[in-house]
Amino acid sequence: MGALRADPIGYMRHLRAAYGDVLTMKVGPRDVLMLSDPASAREVLASKAASFRKGRGIQKMRDFLGTGLLTAEGQEWRAHRRLMQPAFHRAALGGMAADIVEATRPTVARLNAAASAGEAVELGSEMMRVTLRAIAAVLFGTGLHEHELGVVERELPPLLERTTERVRAVVDVPVHWPTPANRRAQASGAALDRVVARIIGERRAAAEPGTDLLGMLLAARDEHGQGGLSDREIRDEVMTLFLAGHETTATLLTFLFLEFARHPDVQERARAEVRAVLAGRDPDAADARNLPYVNACIQEALRLYPPAWIVPRQATEPVTVAGYALPAGANVSVNIYLMQRSAVAWPRPDVFDPQRWLGGARTPDAYMPFGAGARMCIGNHLALLEATLIAAALLRDLHYDVPGGGPTGLKPSVTLKPGGPVIAHVSAAAP
Template identity: 70%
Template sequence: MLQRPLLQARKAPNWPAGPRGHALLGSLPELRTDALGYLRHVRAAYGDLFRMRLGPRNVLMVCEPAAAREVLVAQAGRFRKGRGIQKLRDTLGDGLLTADGETWRTHRRLMQPAFHRAALDRLSDEIVGATAPLLARLASARSGGQEVELGAEMLHVTLRAVAAALFGTALRDEDLRVVERELPPVLEHATARTRAVLDLEVLPTPAARRARASGAALDAVVGRIIAERRAAASAGDDLLGLLLAARDEEGGRLSDAELRDEVMTLFLAGHETTATLLTFLLLELSRSPEWRCRVQTEVRAVLGDRTPTAADLRALPLLGACIQEALRLYPPAWLLPRQATAPATVGGYAVSPDDNVSVNIFLIQRSARFWPRPDTFDPGRWLEGARMPDAFMPFGAGARMCIGNHLALLEATLISALVLRDFTLDVPGGGPTTLQAGVTLKPGGPVCARVG
């Protein structure tokens, strides 16, 4: 361990012990080198609740389900999203991911009906249609003896899927090309800002200029589609149509600016997180050929030659168990940062306004206290029912649980069912063994697969 910190912006709270870290930077150097490995080491040394210092800020790290639910459920009204998430506001506006207080409550109440299972299930045809280019590329790679990079392929297909679910046929081919080209620079710059100790967004760096230009191009596409849909006789039955038609008890609705913010949020939450889930799912099935064989047998028996529908989610229990196990091992939103707005108690420790608390979903779902063989991919645990529901929260918990959880599972099931029915993907050497922990959790390197 490095020396005790010499400078702190505020007195350390009376919290459980943790690593001393660097005199000025605290644990930031170790987190930047190997965040998950370092956090696992610290949890083993200090227990399920420990204090960390990130520069001048102290953070209470929560790796225990009961304390996590105190933050996310029982005392959720005493916390807001953490500072890192707030930095996404320039990109996402006041969408559900970044909003707090009355803005969040109003949007959530208006949007909730559009995300009911029955409403989303009607979008399965759009999601299946968006998968066709992926299946064509996989067939071409198989015939040509080429490898594919699963991370990139899953990003492409989930972006198309969420665009189709959002806009239906309103998104023209040229619009989709704009989204595919301009969304990555925006998200990359936003992610870099959440990790920065000093936010240099005010400086006209090349990345900042590129992100602003890309954001303007995306705004033009989204704004035009919203205007066209407002002027149409029918709002439509895609997600945008449902959001346009949403009304509260007083007849209030989302403004065009609010719709833009929620559309941008759905692009982020509905595409990158689902892409990483699919990448990890296919990677683990490549590493576990016996499970892959069983899943392929199930999918082929249920689907035959037809395309899947939302009703098939219940007819594919083994595929569902594999998806749940991938979510347990690799929760895309692996860390939920919160900042206290009122006095609270977490795990028996006092938390004051402005204190920082982070719920570590990754460590909770990898804890040997709650999960036998916690680092092993074992879908059978979900079929046997031997699980700890309180220690499984890949979409968060409480009122701020991800509103798109069913959409993500719908996308993941339909896309993976089509891929597994028609193809066998093998990752030579087992793929990357490290993980990249940014805003979302990703493989530590390319996942290149042979297509059979």
């Protein structure tokens, strides 16, 4: 247990090297079947998904996130997924591109100022800010006041941090206990709830719900034109989208720009593509499809550093996986990180090589950064659009260098993060 806590990624890599892609490991008092084999992973996530529910860690998120798509189960999840799916179709996302690009402007201005002053920046913090502004714009359009955005920027991180602590805790402290950490998280949750409730109330009273993502959720109906989501259900989905559309995309972009800094030739090639396609203007949704090398870099960053690096499940009935007969209640973890660094599936698996994504030379069975099966992340296309547009905006006119190559370790929490701050020197890119 000590080795697992000290270096989870290193310990799991050691176990996989010693025992293979299917093994049982001890996590606290529990035995966990860990899978990094694509076929076994698809058993759990797709073909036998009905025999599993989300793992204990994700269940703990309900206390703060509510029962959005991330935490809901069974019929409740299926009903919400059907209602929300149209809002995440590619056609619906096109209208969100302008909001995402607009959200990058403060970050571009801040980075240009840092470049002029010769100041260093911490890429993780910058990416957290820009993705938060982007998802807020996509969710609420112009409905979020500037001071309310400040509330979100201030209160969302501690709420997510407390959620992470509870997910990782071996001894579970009930959320209603008045500990300092619980009181702080509850205060943050209440502040965010007030912002969301104000906007939902105004939209409910308006003649039209709006064309942003919140408006689509308010207007959602089933195939018979019935139903819809209550205010509480909307709140839970908004909180879930803040988590899924903010922190995960921020960590992806942090790793992407860290690899750009480590590979200046890759960075320059990606910048040249952006400049050729944009020709001096802002990117839009169509441009996101016309940046194959930038997209290859994003896919490679997702392969090496999947934000949702491990997917926990718990059996709800006896089921056989990878030849193991599991009883109800058995814990299973699909290790996306190890799967996507398998030497069997990927030549030079630990090397950042965007070229492997060009020309159709990929291995889809060993690549599932958004999960697999019916519960694959509903926002996968939005996340890729967001990452592509933000990357293009931040890369076009600025060059990034991380002296020393940045942190080499990884911090595996609810999402996978760099092992330390990513301090970058930003300068004006050569014409």
